[in-house]
Amino acid sequence: xxxxxxxxxxxxxxDDETCAxxxxxxxxCCDACKLPGDDCPPIxxxxxxxxxxxxxxxxxxxxxxxxxxxxxxxxxxxxx
Amino acid sequence: MTVDSLSSVxxxxxxxxxxxxxxxxxxxxxxxxxxxxxxIVKGDNAKLKTSYLKxxxxxxxxxxxxxxxxxxxxxxxxxxxxxxxxxxxxxxxNFDAYNNVPDPEVDDKNMQEDEVELxxxxxxxxxSSEKQYQEKCLLTLVNALQLCGASDTSTEGHAVxxxxxxxxxxxxxxxxxxxxxxxxxxxxxxxxxxxxxLEELSTIMAGDYEDYNESQDDNQPRNMDIDGTYDQKKxxxxxxxxxxxxxVHNLRNLGFTSxxxxxxxxxxxxxxxxxVFDLAGDDYRTSVLESIKExxxxxxxQFLRALLDYLGDSMSYLSPKxxxxxxxxxPSSCYQxxxxxxxxxxxxxxxxxxxxxxxxxxxxxxxxxxxxxxYPDSAPAIEDLKQCLEYTGQHTKLVDSFISALRYRLLTAxxxxxxxxxxxxxxxxxxxxxxxxxxxxxxxGEPIREYLRxxxxxxxxxxxxxxxxxxxxxxxPGNGDSLLEELxxxxxxxxxxxxxxxxxxxxxxxxIDIQRWEPDPxxxxxxxxxxxxxxxxxxxxxxxxxxxxxxxxxxYRVMLAEKLLNKTxxxxxxxxxxxxxxxxxxxxxxxxxxxxxxxxxxxxxRTNTNVKATINQLSQTGGxxxxxxxxxxxxxxxVISSNFWPPIQDEDxxxxxxxxRLLSDYAKRFHEIKTPRKLLWKKNLGTVKLELEFEDKTLQxxxxxxHASIIMQFQDQKSWTSKNLAAAIGVPVxxxxxxxxxxxxxxxxxxxxxxxxxxxLYTLVDDMADGGKSVTNNEALGADxxxxxxxxxxxxQLRKEMTVYEKFIIGMLRNVGNxxxxxxxxxxxxxxxxxxxxxxxxQQLQSFLSxxxxxxxxxxxxxxxxxxx
Numbered sequence: 001x002x003x004x005x006x007x008x009x010x011x012x013x014x015d016d017e018t019c020a021x022x023x024x025x026x027x028x029c030c031d032a033c034k035l036p037g038d039d040c041p042p043i044x045x046x047x048x049x050x051x052x053x054x055x056x057x058x059x060x061x062x063x064x065x066x067x068x069x070x071x072x073x074x075x076x077x078x079x080x
Numbered sequence: 081m082t083v084d085s086l087s088s089v090x091x092x093x094x095x096x097x098x099x100x101x102x103x104x105x106x107x108x109x110x111x112x113x114x115x116x117x118x119x120i121v122k123g124d125n126a127k128l129k130t131s132y133l134k135x136x137x138x139x140x141x142x143x144x145x146x147x148x149x150x151x152x153x154x155x156x157x158x159x160x161x162x163x164x165x166x167x168x169x170x171x172x173x174n175f176d177a178y179n180n181v182p183d184p185e186v187d188d189k190n191m192q193e194d195e196v197e198l199x200x201x202x203x204x205x206x207x208s209s210e211k212q213y214q215e216k217c218l219l220t221l222v223n224a225l226q227l228c229g230a231s232d233t234s235t236e237g238h239a240v241x242x243x244x245x246x247x248x249x250x251x252x253x254x255x256x257x258x259x260x261x262x263x264x265x266x267x268x269x270x271x272x273x274x275x276x277x278l279e280e281l282s283t284i285m286a287g288d289y290e291d292y293n294e295s296q297d298d299n300q301p302r303n304m305d306i307d308g309t310y311d312q313k314k315x316x317x318x319x320x321x322x323x324x325x326x327x328v329h330n331l332r333n334l335g336f337t338s339x340x341x342x343x344x345x346x347x348x349x350x351x352x353x354x355x356v357f358d359l360a361g362d363d364y365r366t367s368v369l370e371s372i373k374e375x376x377x378x379x380x381x382q383f384l385r386a387l388l389d390y391l392g393d394s395m396s397y398l399s400p401k402x403x404x405x406x407x408x409x410x411p412s413s414c415y416q417x418x419x420x421x422x423x424x425x426x427x428x429x430x431x432x433x434x435x436x437x438x439x440x441x442x443x444x445x446x447x448x449x450x451x452x453x454x455y456p457d458s459a460p461a462i463e464d465l466k467q468c469l470e471y472t473g474q475h476t477k478l479v480d481s482f483i484s485a486l487r488y489r490l491l492t493a494x495x496x497x498x499x500x501x502x503x504x505x506x507x508x509x510x511x512x513x514x515x516x517x518x519x520x521x522x523x524x525g526e527p528i529r530e531y532l533r534x535x536x537x538x539x540x541x542x543x544x545x546x547x548x549x550x551x552x553x554x555x556x557p558g559n560g561d562s563l564l565e566e567l568x569x570x571x572x573x574x575x576x577x578x579x580x581x582x583x584x585x586x587x588x589x590x591x592i593d594i595q596r597w598e599p600d601p602x603x604x605x606x607x608x609x610x611x612x613x614x615x616x617x618x619x620x621x622x623x624x625x626x627x628x629x630x631x632x633x634x635x636y637r638v639m640l641a642e643k644l645l646n647k648t649x650x651x652x653x654x655x656x657x658x659x660x661x662x663x664x665x666x667x668x669x670x671x672x673x674x675x676x677x678x679x680x681x682x683x684x685x686r687t688n689t690n691v692k693a694t695i696n697q698l699s700q701t702g703g704x705x706x707x708x709x710x711x712x713x714x715x716x717x718x719v720i721s722s723n724f725w726p727p728i729q730d731e732d733x734x735x736x737x738x739x740x741r742l743l744s745d746y747a748k749r750f751h752e753i754k755t756p757r758k759l760l761w762k763k764n765l766g767t768v769k770l771e772l773e774f775e776d777k778t779l780q781x782x783x784x785x786x787h788a789s790i791i792m793q794f795q796d797q798k799s800w801t802s803k804n805l806a807a808a809i810g811v812p813v814x815x816x817x818x819x820x821x822x823x824x825x826x827x828x829x830x831x832x833x834x835x836x837x838x839x840x841l842y843t844l845v846d847d848m849a850d851g852g853k854s855v856t857n858n859e860a861l862g863a864d865x866x867x868x869x870x871x872x873x874x875x876x877q878l879r880k881e882m883t884v885y886e887k888f889i890i891g892m893l894r895n896v897g898n899x900x901x902x903x904x905x906x907x908x909x910x911x912x913x914x915x916x917x918x919x920x921x922x923q924q925l926q927s928f929l930s931x932x933x934x935x936x937x938x939x940x941x942x943x944x945x946x947x948x949x
Contacts, residue, residue: 004715004739005648006785007765008747009722013758028723034672035679036721038754 012042014050020071021055030054045069046077105141113138113151117158139224148225152246155221159214160253168261171207200273204327211254215247222246267339274347277324278383325387348380349435355379356439367460369440369467376432384428434471441468445478449485455506459513466514475515479523486524491531497541501622504528505545508621521621529625533923539635542622628921629666636662637674638726638877644677645728648716648767650685652678676724684718691717691749715742718766719750719759727877731764734810735785736792772828781826786811786819794829799843878920882928885918889929890937890947898944901926 014026019042022030029040030052043053049071051059060067060076067076116135142151222243328340355375359368444451444465451458451465469475489495490503504525511521532538623629640655656678663671692713722728735743747759768788770781783791789809793800800808806816820842823829832841885908892907893899899907905922912918920928929945932938939948 004742004768004785004788005766006715006717006743006746006761006763007645007720008717008743008759008761009720009725009728010750010754010757010759011722013756025723027721035676036724037679037683 010037012050014042016050019052019055020049021051021059024052026050026052044079045074046079047072047074048079106147109138109141110147113142114154117155135220136224139221143225151225152221155218156249156253159218159250160257162214163254163257164261167207167210168257171203171258172261172266200269201323201327215250218246218250219243267343270339270343271347273327274324274344275350278344278347278351278380328387348384348432352376352380352432352436353439356436357443365457365460367464369464372436372440373433376429376436380432381425381429385425388425437468437471438474440464441472441474441478444468445481448478448482449489452503452506452510455510458510462510462513469514475520478514479520482524483527486527491527497532497535497537498545500528500532500535501538501541501545504532504625505622525621529621532625536927538625539631540639542625542632543636543639629670631921633662633666633670633674634726637677640674640677641726641728644681645718645765646767647681647718648769650681650688650716650718652681673724676721680720680724681718684720687719687750687753688716690753691746694753695745695749715746717746717759722760727880728762728765730762731786731815732810733764733786733789734808735763735789739789779828783822787822790816790820791823791828794842794844799841802840802842805842878924878928879931882920882924885912885928886932886937888912889932889945893938893945893947898941898946900944901929904929904945 010027012026016026018025019030024030026042027036029036032054033040041053042050043056044050045056047069049069051070056070056076059070063076068074069076112134116138139151142148328344356368356372359372359375444461448465451461455462465478469478486503490500507524507528508521511524515521623632640659643655644652659671659674659678663675692715734740743761743763747761750759751757764784764786766785768783768785770783770788770791772779772781772791781787786809790805793805793808802813802816802820805820806813809816811819817840820829820831824831824842828845829842830845832843888908888911889904892904901922905925908918908920908925929938930940933940933945936948938945940946
């Protein structure tokens with residue numbers, strides 16, 4: 001054996017399959033993006049709910065002064 | 081007869097008034113007149129002169145008693161009698177020899193033609209001279225009549241008229257006598273004659289023509305006396321033409337004008353036809369139309385010109401009125417106009433050219449299938465055909481004959497889908513030349529499309545044609561690259577369009593379109609909107625076969641996935657190029673998934689080097705080099721975004737431990753680099769390059785991971801039972817049996833039935849002398865096995881999607897009893913409006929239903945589906 005070309009698929013390892021905001025798969029990308037992967041990562045809040053980065057950012061920006069998690073209404077904070 | 085005419089001329093009162101003396105005078109004159117008439121008609125020229133005065137006297141005295149018409153009648157009758165009894169039989173007797181020759185071709189042709197020629201000339205001359213003599217007799221009578229007429233005073237002004245009337249009467253007599261007595265084979269003789277003459281002439285001319293072509297390469301009408309050789313040829317030619325002219329002239333004098341014309345026209349046409357066949361033949365690589373036209377100019381027209389000139393000349397000094405046969409048909413009117421030969425010639429030219437066009441067109445249409453088979457090479461033939469059709473306008477003929485050829489030769493079970501598609505593409509291209517509006521293409525293409533829709537592998541073949549641009553060049557000319565070429569062409573168009581990319585483009589385009597508008601050809605089917613026909617676009621027509629571009633793209637995606645998964649070197653330049661082209665054609669959004677797939681590969685390449693670099697660093701610094709020889713150098717990985725790939729067949733397999741460890745290390749690295757992303761290995765996918773070392777030699781293989789894990793199990797243990805091996809690899813026994821066939825076929829593993837009949841024993845072959853042999857034998861089988869796909873095929877996907885509707889269909893059929901395909905389709909559309917929404921085409925439904933029929937869940941009777949009881 002001298003060359004092994006393997007195939008794998010990647011996943012973000014998010015518990016939910018789809019982003020609650022755009023209803024698209026995390027392993028896919030949000031509405032605005034075309035290419036999945038690094039360009040469109042998911043992001044976790046302090047409440048452990050995950051959304052596409054772009055989706056939640058849009059949400060956060062529209063909510064002033066303080067944004068809440070769209071799912072549990074807790075204050076939105078990015079998980080460190 | 082005399083009494084009749086007598087009573088018709090004279091009334092009884094006149095008879096009463098006749099004196100005894102005058103009666104005796106009449107009788108005397110009459111007797112003498114009859115005698116002289118008889119002698120002169122018999123052809124004694126000498127007596128004509130001696131008895132002329134007496135004849136004149138008799139005629140005069142008879143006229144005096146008002147018996148002029150009787151005289152005329154009698155004279156003409158005796159002439160006719162003479163003709164019937166002597167001249168005509170004598171003339172026809174000449175040809176009796178040929179009476180019993182049904183087919184001139186069978187006999188010695190040359191001999192016969194020469195004979196016929198001589199005979200015909202001689203016979204014609206004979207009868208013509210006889211006729212001339214009789215005409216002379218007639219003129220004598222006319223003279224005599226005129227003399228008494230002069231004394232009679234009144235008829236003087238009509239002298240010329242009388243002569244005319246007599247001559248035409250005589251002409252009528254001659255031709256009717258000859259026509260009635262003519263044996264049936266005379267037309268054939270005439271035909272042979274002209275054919276022979278024309279062929280002779282044509283060879284002379286052809287010599288000329290070739291010389292001419294060699295000496296001069298322009299298309300000017302031939303100058304007859306360019307140099308000395310031409311003079312000589314010209315003399316020969318002129319002699320020949322004069323000869324023919326003579327014959328034609330004589331024939332015409334005898335009242336055979338139309339027959340003669342028929343004969344030589346048909347001879348010319350035959351010759352022309354032969355020439356066209358000869359020139360056109362089975363060679364489609366050259367355009368023959370021009371050379372045929374030149375030939376028409378050079379040979380038949382030259383001949384006709386000479387002939388008409390000759391006849392024109394001769395007619396000007398021979399009495400031209402004599403040619404006016406009552407039997408002459410309308411086309412022969414051009415001979416009467418031989419004073420203006422140009423018109424006659426022009427007419428002939430048009431006739432000949434039309435005939436040539438028609439012949440060539442028929443020839444080409446009959447062979448259109450072959451022409452299109454080697455289309456790019458046969459473009460000149462297509463061009464010819466186009467010109468011909470412009471003249472003849474028989475497009476329907478083309479369509480009909482081509483469709484029947486297609487049905488008979490292409491759309492059969494024996495033809496491979498690829499061939500049909502290639503032919504279709506060539507057809508599109510070829511017919512586009514002939515008819516840019518695409519109306520006939522529409523008609524011709526329909527059966528092909530219809531047929532292709534019924535074939536399962538059509539989409540696959542189309543996609544292969546689209547993508548395998550380079551493969552075509554290897555496998556054969558004009559193969560495969562056609563569609564990619566088409567893609568490229570489209571791209572160029574697109575670019576040129578984008579050049580004038582100002583706001584007015586649309587307006588401008590519309591204006592140009594308007595200016596270009598032409599009414600649809602009459603053959604156009606008014607039911608189909610003309611918009612569809614405007615753009616004859618090969619890709620569009622190909623996609624039209626499938627019905628929607630989505631299906632095509634789907635298939636393309638599957639094929640692309642297959643290809644990409646089996647790549648080991650991340651080299652996807654050609655795929656990127658193809659994708660770009662497809663994007664231009666089908667729109668960016670529809671190709672997005674494919675783009676992501678390609679992007680995955682590009683990313684994988686980057687990640688792969690990245691991962692490897694860090695691992696190597698680690699292993700060097702950490703120094704924890706594993707005892708196993710397998711290092712990361714041998715491992716490459718493609719990481720895919722599974723959401724955007726077509727469903728991939730997942731099959732669990734236990735890889736050899738070493739590899740497994742490598743993979744998990746790799747995944748860990750990946751996770752470190754791309755937190756929080758994780759890798760999920762598709763262990764059954766990918767390719768493995770193996771080298772099997774045997775005592776005497778080593779063999780290289782490129783196989784799937786499953787095959788690799790199978791063979792690697794044999795590294796430590798020479799023989800396995802199927803159950804144990806399956807457990808070790810983690811696949812079901814039947815899968816293992818399927819897979820291991822690959823190695824058995826390669827002659828590396830042998831199968832023997834073990835103790836348990838279900839449990840086979842596999843043993844590694846040591847003696848490669850034996851194995852080596854079977855490698856060559858079973859190459860093909862191995863290849864078959866490798867054709868197994870890693871990506872779920874479109875049919876499988878469809879099947880999976882359709883199973884949702886199976887309940888519906890079965891339920892419906894249970895309630896309704898039996899339903900046709902269309903009805904099922906429509907019902908599903910109505911009832912499955914909520915998700916899962918039924919969005920399949922009727923073809924897809926049909927294939928799914930036939931699957932159910934095959935599973936014996938349904939049955940198909942008289943076009944309707946039933947529940948199988």
